[in-house]
Amino acid sequence: MYTIELEKVRKNYGEFVAVDDLSFRIAQGSVFGLLGPNGAGKTSTIRMMIGITAPDSGTIKVFGQPFDRKCLEKIGYLPEERGLYKKMKMLDQLIFLGELHGMAAADARQKASEWCQRLEISEKLLSKVEELSKGMQQKIQFIAALLHDPEFIIMDEPFAGLDPVNSDLLKNVLLEMKKKGKTILFSTHRMDQVEKLCDSICLINKGKPVLAGDLKEVKARYGKGNVQIGYDGDGTFLEHNTLVRSFNDYGNYVEVRLAPGADPQQLLRMVAERSRVSRFELMEPSLEEIFIEVVGKTDA
Amino acid sequence: MRKTFIIARREYLERVRTKSFVVMTLLIPAFMFGITVLPTMMMTRGGGGAKHLVIVASEARTAELIRQQLNQLSQRQGNEPSTAPAMSDRNRPRIGVLTVDVDTNTSEAERAVLTEKVKLKQLDGVIFATQDALAAKKVSFITNDVSSVLTNSEFQRSLNEALHRDLLKSRGMSDQEIDKALEPVSLDPENPAGMGNPEALFFTVFSMVMILYITVLLYGVNVMRAILEEKTSRIMEVMLSTARASEMMAGKILGVAAVGLTQIAIWAAIVLLPSAGMAAGLGVVKGILSVKLLAYFMVFYLLGFALYSTLCAAVGAMVNSEQEAQQLQFVVMLPMIAAVMIMVGVINSPGSPMALWGSLFPLTAPLIMFLRVALQSPPPWQIVLSIALMLVSVYGLVWLCARIYRVGILMYGKKPTLPELMKWIRYA
Numbered sequence: 001m002y003t004i005e006l007e008k009v010r011k012n013y014g015e016f017v018a019v020d021d022l023s024f025r026i027a028q029g030s031v032f033g034l035l036g037p038n039g040a041g042k043t044s045t046i047r048m049m050i051g052i053t054a055p056d057s058g059t060i061k062v063f064g065q066p067f068d069r070k071c072l073e074k075i076g077y078l079p080e081e082r083g084l085y086k087k088m089k090m091l092d093q094l095i096f097l098g099e100l101h102g103m104a105a106a107d108a109r110q111k112a113s114e115w116c117q118r119l120e121i122s123e124k125l126l127s128k129v130e131e132l133s134k135g136m137q138q139k140i141q142f143i144a145a146l147l148h149d150p151e152f153i154i155m156d157e158p159f160a161g162l163d164p165v166n167s168d169l170l171k172n173v174l175l176e177m178k179k180k181g182k183t184i185l186f187s188t189h190r191m192d193q194v195e196k197l198c199d200s201i202c203l204i205n206k207g208k209p210v211l212a213g214d215l216k217e218v219k220a221r222y223g224k225g226n227v228q229i230g231y232d233g234d235g236t237f238l239e240h241n242t243l244v245r246s247f248n249d250y251g252n253y254v255e256v257r258l259a260p261g262a263d264p265q266q267l268l269r270m271v272a273e274r275s276r277v278s279r280f281e282l283m284e285p286s287l288e289e290i291f292i293e294v295v296g297k298t299d300a
Numbered sequence: 301m302r303k304t305f306i307i308a309r310r311e312y313l314e315r316v317r318t319k320s321f322v323v324m325t326l327l328i329p330a331f332m333f334g335i336t337v338l339p340t341m342m343m344t345r346g347g348g349g350a351k352h353l354v355i356v357a358s359e360a361r362t363a364e365l366i367r368q369q370l371n372q373l374s375q376r377q378g379n380e381p382s383t384a385p386a387m388s389d390r391n392r393p394r395i396g397v398l399t400v401d402v403d404t405n406t407s408e409a410e411r412a413v414l415t416e417k418v419k420l421k422q423l424d425g426v427i428f429a430t431q432d433a434l435a436a437k438k439v440s441f442i443t444n445d446v447s448s449v450l451t452n453s454e455f456q457r458s459l460n461e462a463l464h465r466d467l468l469k470s471r472g473m474s475d476q477e478i479d480k481a482l483e484p485v486s487l488d489p490e491n492p493a494g495m496g497n498p499e500a501l502f503f504t505v506f507s508m509v510m511i512l513y514i515t516v517l518l519y520g521v522n523v524m525r526a527i528l529e530e531k532t533s534r535i536m537e538v539m540l541s542t543a544r545a546s547e548m549m550a551g552k553i554l555g556v557a558a559v560g561l562t563q564i565a566i567w568a569a570i571v572l573l574p575s576a577g578m579a580a581g582l583g584v585v586k587g588i589l590s591v592k593l594l595a596y597f598m599v600f601y602l603l604g605f606a607l608y609s610t611l612c613a614a615v616g617a618m619v620n621s622e623q624e625a626q627q628l629q630f631v632v633m634l635p636m637i638a639a640v641m642i643m644v645g646v647i648n649s650p651g652s653p654m655a656l657w658g659s660l661f662p663l664t665a666p667l668i669m670f671l672r673v674a675l676q677s678p679p680p681w682q683i684v685l686s687i688a689l690m691l692v693s694v695y696g697l698v699w700l701c702a703r704i705y706r707v708g709i710l711m712y713g714k715k716p717t718l719p720e721l722m723k724w725i726r727y728a
């Protein structure tokens with residue numbers, strides 16, 4: 001059972017192709033990451049899923065059916081462009097959005113105060129939106145997306161601009177939603193978040209899918225060819241080295257990707273000869289690295 | 301429908317609750333009262349104090365007649381409420397108690413003395429109705445209140461009447477005959493449909509024009525702002541994930557329009573009811589403001605308001621900032637200004653082709669068709685067609701706005717060119 005299925009979806013804005021033959025499916029109850037650099041077509045794709053725009057060709061099925069506005073009541077959407085009515089009281093705003101999602105006013109009021117308690121902003125229920133901090137406004141939008149207990153939750157950059165404590169708070173809520181069997185779509189370019197939460201991903205660039213599938217399987221495809229090295233001394237020799245395919249300096253440590261067939265032990269000896277090694281770890285490539293590699297390759 | 305209602309309700313409640321709404325609602329009638337009623341009151345009451353006048357005339361008989369007429373002026377207000385005055389009497393000023401002395405010494409020396417007395421404010425005025433002055437048809441009136449135009453014209457009227465009486469009396473007519481001869485006759489134009497007096501009709505139509513013009517000017521901006529608000533607050537993406545652009549448009553327009561109508565209703569209750577009651581009490585309005593005309597007023601007003609609000613919404617959907625919106629608001633008002641301009645022509649000949657087309661073209665129809673309904677009886681099919689065309693336009697405009705809006709929203713930041721706009725309209 002799939003919550004959403006895209007089949008060869010295409011969207012042009014005039015000459016510009018925003019989404020180009022994109023196909024993917026999201027299994028019910030899973031967390032899916034829609035990844036890509038800025039302008040890759042993530043938001044355009046989401047807008048087609050919820051009927052803000054229609055695809056030029058291809059089909060989109062939601063809950064196993066062709067798109068129908070009725071199913072919007074079962075979808076919760078947190079857009080990247082955050083916005084609320086500035087002069088409106090927070091509670092009124094939540095009730096208003098709840099009602100638009102088909103809830104009864106009393107029900108929406110009840111749920112809104114429950115959620116605010118959960119996200120530690122109850123004391124602001126009667127404040128106007130313009131009096132709230134950015135982080136709080138973001139929490140309200142988050143609540144607005146979940147208030148009507150949707151089956152399918154779409155989060156476009158949900159953690160942007162939140163401090164770690166609040167990010168964690170929202171992340172836990174989302175994990176709880178997952179346990180309840182809700183389907184979640186993340187659209188982001190924050191790879192660390194995706195790595196923690198997602199079951200499967202689709203990486204798109206310039207409207208085209210470039211990498212897709214189960215997250216573990218995708219990472220396995222890239223093998224354990226990465227080494228993180230912490231050392232004191234001059235590390236420039238790593239940059240031009242036959243054993244190393246790519247080199248990434250993070251300041252406190254470097255991460256290198258081994259050339260095909262290279263022996264990590266040989267690299268360790270080489271590093272030990274020239275500097276004091278504090279750490280040497282063989283690992284899977286991070287999603288971020290895969291991202292940079294894949295996107296860099298398609299750009300070239 | 302439900303979503304449109306929810307959106308309209310939010311729009312309405314949020315706006316009615318603001319301080320600016322309450323302040324405007326109370327302040328505007330106070331302001332209107334201030335600028336219309338007070339100056340009139342001051343003008344008509346201004347000369348209300350007791351006055352001491354002297355009439356200088358060669359013949360005592362003439363002077364006495366003028367004195368009688370002037371005395372009648374100050375007596376007039378005493379019994380005014382009991383007799384319904386003619387419409388033209390309503391604007392006549394109140395004249396306080398007049399003390400009028402007669403002086404038959406027409407010498408230059410006496411003239412200098414009296415003038416000096418006026419200068420020293422021992423007298424309020426001297427009328428020199430000497431033989432020469434009467435022959436020249438130019439009587440001088442020395443007074444410090446040269447600018448009391450209304451009062452002075454009353455004096456002139458009295459002087460004229462006195463002189464007419466004097467003349468008729470010298471030809472041997474009796475007082476009754478003179479009264480009869482001088483009684484004014486009014487000319488009452490009436491159209492064949494029996495809709496009554498054109499002065500009042502013009503007044504009704506003109507107030508319609510003003511009310512429509514002012515409300516569109518006031519609330520059109522609000523509609524634009526409401527649409528712009530969605531863009532600047534970036535909330536529309538959430539909104540569009542629950543409601544159609546057309547539902548949203550319709551909801552916003554209805555909500556803001558309802559706020560405008562509420563405010564107007566309150567103003568009408570504050571300002572119009574007392575004055576309408578007064579006018580009805582005086583028997584002025586009777587037969588002019590028929591129920592039928594009032595019903596037409598409501599219909600055409602609401603249609604006009606809806607049409608122009610929707611037009612403003614379209615502007616709001618096209619632009620990205622209030623500055624741009626304000627520039628374009630003028631364009632929205634142009635058809636109404638055109639309607640006001642052809643109004644004069646239509647009043648003169650309500651049956652002309654210009655009147656017909658003006659009353660069918662949706663943007664001028666609210667004013668012109670109402671004018672025609674008030675002045676003549678246009679064929680029913682024309683009225684129906686005019687209303688139908690306006691309704692279709694409102695519907696079409698909402699649809700068009702929704703399209704411009706939806707695509708415009710998704711590409712904000714960039715000012716649309718006309719070809720782009722056309723493309724937006726065609727977008728699915």
